[in-house]
Amino acid sequence: MLRKIVFSVNDARVVFTGNPLTRLIDVLRDELKLTGVKEGCGEGECGACSILKDGKLVTSCILPVGACEGSRIYTIEGIKDTDKGRCIVEAFRDGGAVQCGFCIPGMVMAAYALLSVNPDPDEDAIRRAISGNICRCTGYDLIVASIRLAAERGGDLWR
């Protein structure tokens, strides 16, 4: 079953022709070479493949590309050089949030999604927002602190 699906990724128009059940992560990584999207579990449990779909945080490993018709998709590659993306990346760097790094692009996306709707989150709100993103290295404390740092440093950027 071949189908044509049109959507945007990081503001570029993408025309996908193929099986609509193809996982979005495979389109992003294999065809568009957006390898900042990581596959950690393949079942929507770990959040390493998190992307923004129409402003919402979703796991691209359980999203069929057929569900993306007309959607605006952003991956880490699409936000890393924006003011907001840089703010989060630098806060993660300075706050000691990064160890092995495999979960981190997904964590950055989760932080982006959170701060976009809640510019001044407390610890509890941050922990809730990243509860779908598993990290095996850090124990989360420094990720939480780094997201708080991004909120403080970003200030009006998030409002």
Place this chain on the structure above:
Amino acid sequence: MPINCIDDKVVRVDAEAKARGEAMYVSDYSFPDMLYARMIRSDIPRGTIDSISVPQLPDGYYFISAKDIPEGGKNELWMIAKDWRCFADGDVRYVGETIGLLVGPDRNMLDYLAGRVKISYTEQEPAVTIDDALSLKGGPIVGEDNVLCSLFCEKGEKMQSIMDRADSVFTETIETGFQEHVHLETNGALITIEDGRYVIYVSAQCPFYVRKSIAGLLGLNPEDIVIRQTTTGGAFGGKEHFPDVLAGPLLVAESVIRKPIKLIFTREEDMLYSVKRHPSKTVFRTALDKEGNILGIEGTIYYNCGAYLSASYVVLQRGVFHANGVYDFPATYLKGIGVATNTFPSDAFRGFGAPQTLFAIETHLDHIAHKFGFDPAEYKARYFIRKGGETVTNGHIIEEVKLPEMMKKIADASDYYRKAREYGIGSGKGIGMSFYNHGGAFTGNGEQAIIKAHARLVKTGDRVRIEVGSTEMGQGFQTALRKIVANALGLDMDHVDYDNPDTSLVPDSGPTAASRSTMIVGKIAEDCALEMKERWAEGDFSVEKEYQHPEGHPWNQETFRGDAYLGYGWGAACVEVEVDRLTNEVRTTGIWTCHDIGHAIDELIVHGQVNGGVIQSLGYASMEKMENRKGHFKQSSMSDYVIPTSMDFPHQEWFLEDNPYQWGPQGAKGMGELVFNGADAAYVDAVERALGITVTKIPIPPEDIEEALENA
């Protein structure tokens, strides 16, 4: 800014590339004409292979197995022994044992074909547990008694005479379960041929281990194979020897196919078919007088090693050497027995055998304290070992032991004494405390006799390149080592380079394991830097040095007597919990730790290691249940093998006890494993007090708490 003091704040060198999604993990590499591989594995735990039926393969697809090993090659992976086969041949010994590799251009087609490979077996009864192995269920797997490895060590008066005069002997069996590493990046490797040489890109801790392990498959020398470590997305010991199990079959396939081949495990494969932490069973017999003083402890420690030895003997040794925790008892007799079972081989996992016995001794001492009505933490503190104290291997503690100060720090911060008194036993609230240590680097004289680590610095103009075989896997070593070298040279860290190792370009610095990289390799690199600084005006040159072992600390690897470790990391943890009496759900309400790691090279990195190690340990104690039924692991995904999320444990309070180590760079000791070694016991202590139960087995998820309550 030049680094003039090791305490200067620096930015972690790999953070930005990782956060921007630009760091290249092995799955991110692709080459023209690259093929993919899929492993075909045993689906029974024990039996003989009667036939392997492979479907008609389309053009460009291959099935690689033991028969593809060329003449002159041997079907063995050389880890510590050579018993682990690259491909099962004739018989299978565990579920998931590699039988073959399907290779071809399309992954969906490989999945389809894999489902059509039919292997018929004559099945035998498997031995799965330690008890199965000891009762020789299904007949011995190894030798006549299923014992893969064993050792003992003793200290003080003969145990029998102590038992004879004791007022009571308290016997208790304490068990720990499998634990899966769940590094967020699954195992993966990619092989290609460059300039006529086999080149392997791999997510691995020990690139030099890989080439040594697999070269014999093709009758090659290790130097004939180039290993390039790719950015490694977590390892925790799971990528110490296990990458050999991917690289070996890939090498054989490459010798036939001669195109780039990539093998990346799915999470399900990584869960079901990779090494785990050794399950353990420790039987303590403790001789006591009327007042509850310990006269002597006899411990028999069993580790479930799985079907092959891999690193088990070394893991077991560390388990035995840590089986008296941080205490100095008058007499001990400790015996370790590693048994063979038909489960996936157990292997290295952060702590390397120490967490199992440290949990056992802590919990056992808590139970003795409760019997005699003592506060467990105070009771344990009576026995803290001191500088000069005799270890279980008849060696001595060389450094100051600051456990009393560390205990005070966390007791004050947590308000331990008030809470312990107010909560009492069975109130639903509990607070617990544990103490632990971790011997730094290889045991005894292993660094000198076996590893002989090298490090090299190369000066080009005003830049210095670090050449070592040690790897960054998330622990922060690239930053720590650059900081050590920059500090010794008085250079800006930006002028010091350190790339992921390529075995054809760097000297062998030994494995990135045993909490040895900063302590050992860091020291060699620092010594190189100090010489380079003296000779700075000489122009472009390099300095290479080999590890020098301090004199006067004998060790006998045959009898296991002497100074097992020159320096230990020390830890104290306090955990507070509240238990829902209806659901048995445990909410952790406070975590306080204090660690002595010598002097910290970088406090922010240490902070992250402490947090992460402590949470892994709490997961081990509370929720990470990996069951094996009839040889099959029951948990196959991150939804049924649950590891801690950001919601499961609260913010941690952490302290360091500064205690510079005389032989470490800038006073640093090992720390990566230490921080895993003890929070589990503090958690269980707290849960026991909250509910008035006795726990002798971890993990203890809510359903097991229910069982313990029924037994109480």
